[in-house]
Amino acid sequence: MLIVMEANATSQMVEKVCTEIEKMGLKAHAMPGAQRTAIGVTGNTAQVDSDRILAQVGVKEIIHVTKPYKLVSREFYPENSVIEISSDVKIGGDKIIIMAGPCSVESRDQCLRIAERVAKAGAKVFRAGAYKPRTSPYSFQGLKEEGLKILAEVRKQHNLLIVTEAIDTETLGLVAEYTDIIQIGARNMQNYSLLKKAGQQPKPVLLKRGMSATLEELLMAAEYILNEGNRKVILCERGVRTFADHTRNTLDLSAIPFVKRMSHLPIISDPSHGTGRRDKVLPLSRASLAVGADGLLIEVHHDPANALSDGQQSITPDTFDKLTKEMQAIAAVMGRSC
Amino acid sequence: MLIVMEANATSQMVEKVCTEIEKMGLKAHAMPGAQRTAIGVTGNTAQVDSDRILAQVGVKEIIHVTKPYKLVSREFYPENSVIEISSDVKIGGDKIIIMAGPCSVESRDQCLRIAERVAKAGAKVFRAGAYKPRTSPYSFQGLKEEGLKILAEVRKQHNLLIVTEAIDTETLGLVAEYTDIIQIGARNMQNYSLLKKAGQQPKPVLLKRGMSATLEELLMAAEYILNEGNRKVILCERGVRTFADHTRNTLDLSAIPFVKRMSHLPIISDPSHGTGRRDKVLPLSRASLAVGADGLLIEVHHDPANALSDGQQSITPDTFDKLTKEMQAIAAVMGRSC
Amino acid sequence: MLIVMEANATSQMVEKVCTEIEKMGLKAHAMPGAQRTAIGVTGNTAQVDSDRILAQVGVKEIIHVTKPYKLVSREFYPENSVIEISSDVKIGGDKIIIMAGPCSVESRDQCLRIAERVAKAGAKVFRAGAYKPRTSPYSFQGLKEEGLKILAEVRKQHNLLIVTEAIDTETLGLVAEYTDIIQIGARNMQNYSLLKKAGQQPKPVLLKRGMSATLEELLMAAEYILNEGNRKVILCERGVRTFADHTRNTLDLSAIPFVKRMSHLPIISDPSHGTGRRDKVLPLSRASLAVGADGLLIEVHHDPANALSDGQQSITPDTFDKLTKEMQAIAAVMGRSC
């Protein structure tokens, strides 16, 4: 950690900051320069509340040399974490895992129909929302527990694992009972009460990057879950909000090698939300695997024109067949399988 | 609402879309052009789930002529909503309301000390967080119920109203018991379970704009609260995330006249979070009133250097005295008082 | 084109707008709705100056159904444009073209040394800047004409084609004499005088997307070049500026399939500038080809530690060898060669 002082900071101000640092059990190294003084801080700075230092008189800025995350960092755990979902399905290893299904659970018939196709094409995990966070209170909000029951039936009939979203602390327990992976969506990435509760139960968590979250914030959100004792976290890049208007979001594929370097956690890509456009799902799926993603989350609907949500970014089962074939080819180039 | 078809959409596709529209009880007006067909839709389109239309084959995009919000819109309620917090304090009328206090409740002594000064300087509402959403699980998380009790004492001793944040549905009820205004923070702007619960109780709600929320999303979040029956919503611009690196956030002051045009709800400005830098709070406070804000939310700490959170953006009570004087001058120019 | 009127626009205002439209030789279709009127416009709207309509009293917004570009659009020219650089090297066809070399021409020795390696590894085009647009006036500004002469020697000795940047209209002619492809950089994407001049000469132009340019703006910039008579334009995605701070820019790979759909022009990717970090060049190169790019622009330096510019994003010749091998594998999956 480095503390940069204002150009006009007095030596008393510098001393006061050094004293504060040392009160925290750390070591301060004052380094006077031509125009201003910087103070290097060594010791275990991971848990320092930097607001306290920033607020000292004469402090200009604070620069973190050591990253603020700990449990999620690769320095803490140098191997890749491989998250075991079932005896067959592991995320973060050599095998790339494709999760597919409709945006929302709309009916038993709809889910079983789509599940049959995606299972046949090679998906290992079925995705569909029973609780839907929607921008408008007038949009379809999901089938709730009835939806969870339908998902249970999908698991049984098609031997698929289930990932579905928990949107609040009240229903998280119920979602956890029914699902194999609990999804925490982009809008809830910094809903810390929800993250803590997800960390206090044993089911794996799929944590999506917030719409304008830095990777440090994404990793800190994961840190909340690990800090409660649950180490089974899978990250997900799903596009960020930028000025660009040709897609709904801008899929930031550089996040994937960056996260892999900084953290031991696996990371998958969601090109359906990441672009918001059906005809971009295939090319961005290929790119996601080529950049190093551990899996994909794909919206598939047998009848996108009548989907109750996200129809414009859902691909058909036929297109999904094509997608899984292309993914096998790319995975092979990456020395992985699919 | 206007539906734009792809250039190569067939007349069958156009007809199918028109049929769908009419099934929804709306009227479709096909309008063939030189290169493509557009379909105008009239009737009450406010509650249409546009995903359903977007997903039809041949549909390129959908353009909302009518805005999706209803209860919050000025077309629905043409007057300014004036939110009565107490018999003396109303937000959205001629009087500009200044809310001030520390980022966090740290201790009884700290709060009473700051409260005395801000009350004397003219603040009507005391702000301080008892529940703190922090990026890091290792940062100070707030005094929780103990903090709420301190706030109750501040109200009593200094005749200040209280605004404090509720961060989850579990504790919202408790927060509501103690506070006069419930704050919903930027990170929770799209926590719909929390919004609904805030809408089901009678206390006024201060809803902050999310870090990358469009104004339509902000208004839709407010719509969730009004839709549950609580019309006492105060909006708050607190800066958005952009590429600019000279401030923590970019305070988007154009949001204020825009919201006032589209909605009847009052809107205040938070230049402390909006810039993240103490020395920018005064100029941006002046600019906020000059652009038309109904109030300000200001972080004040008697000892910013030892604040447990946000010290770098807190001003001292002396600076706050200066701020309130400057605000009176600007308010007068605006034909308001302060 | 659709014109949306304000909710309170009178029928006289609507009529006035319709009259204006018809004066322009177009057809106006007024479409009264429950809350407001929209006016559809058909005919050749491509060259309409929409500012004129927007400025009419009562007009709320204008929506372009037809895109404003013409010569660059795929509707205008449905095939892929294949840009012939030499009898051997064509961009936009089955063969993926890799352009590689240092950021700047630093010396004859440096260029020949790097050129030998990249030619051997399979690059067809050598890149290096003789004129350098630098943020600081105190940074190295390039060897100018001396640099161009060195590039001419590289062409001769290593049978590589040359791409180098022109930064102003004064020197564009000189650059064109020496180079095979004229690069127009991100900072000059909307330097229309330069674009026009590039359009008035016959050498192919590599046009990079501006740091915050929409794809429509990129295509309109290309339209300037084509409109002057030069149809040999190659587009380049090189990252855009967002809030994300883990890379220098955010490489927007969705731009590539989008451009290919809207335009007949080829598009390549620059993962070196697109990420600004050496260790991200390989994964993002793979992703660029997987998403459909027609080529790559890669910074290679034999001694990045002593490069006069962009050393932190340059890879070594050894890494470049590895890169070209990986690219062959990805190209094969895409049914292309490399």
Next chain:
Amino acid sequence: MLIVMEANATSQMVEKVCTEIEKMGLKAHAMPGAQRTAIGVTGNTAQVDSDRILAQVGVKEIIHVTKPYKLVSREFYPENSVIEISSDVKIGGDKIIIMAGPCSVESRDQCLRIAERVAKAGAKVFRAGAYKPRTSPYSFQGLKEEGLKILAEVRKQHNLLIVTEAIDTETLGLVAEYTDIIQIGARNMQNYSLLKKAGQQPKPVLLKRGMSATLEELLMAAEYILNEGNRKVILCERGVRTFADHTRNTLDLSAIPFVKRMSHLPIISDPSHGTGRRDKVLPLSRASLAVGADGLLIEVHHDPANALSDGQQSITPDTFDKLTKEMQAIAAVMGRSC
């Protein structure tokens, strides 16, 4: 300047970096930490090319403690620069200067008509473009020299000074002959050839912030002009590009106090381009003065509905009368006049 090494950097790597630093005539202070080493650099680091250091093996990042600009910085020149345009009109002093006029010179009659009104209302400088950089090659490109002659007549008849844009190095000399202030637009903020040429002549330069320029880049662009010998530079905030879609650009008013702190140069605000919407010009003009701007640049047109460019953001002369009155009131609060 601080150099942060990778966690796994060896002591040899650290030593090599220190040696490099000292070769540059600077002093290196190695500071080993628990997890990694940082190297403080003191001496005159302003002209160091940091790329060279970043490219060393083992270097993770480089942090600038001293800012890279020099001539524009307030440390270099502690007073406010007051730019004298004429004996009467100075920018950066107590008097706020309003520049107003149409987007483009359309005709002699149009300019004289608007000039009469804005002069009467109190504007000191007339703005209008003779050379227009337009996104589309099919939009009106300006009257060029004929336009400059019309501006000369405006100056003579209405005793107004003139500001007009130069878009390339070829015509800059001609523009300089006719105008009192040369405008360099947002799209050309990093057109360094143009900046240098503007720095080599004596007329004041109005430099607009680029659409996605950081303030450091804006100041570095100004540094190019000062470095050539012209110290008469006026900066201009005109909105930046963000995800927000309710305005054309997001006017970043925090830029104004920031620039004033870092630099001695005056800065004005352009709320017309900054919002792109006529009805936001008044409130954002008030806010601009309240935040500390030294002047305003306002688009005024007597007949916005028929303006050849930017009609939607132009206000009428009547509204401009109202604006100047409101500005006097705000200026008075700021202890300035208008």
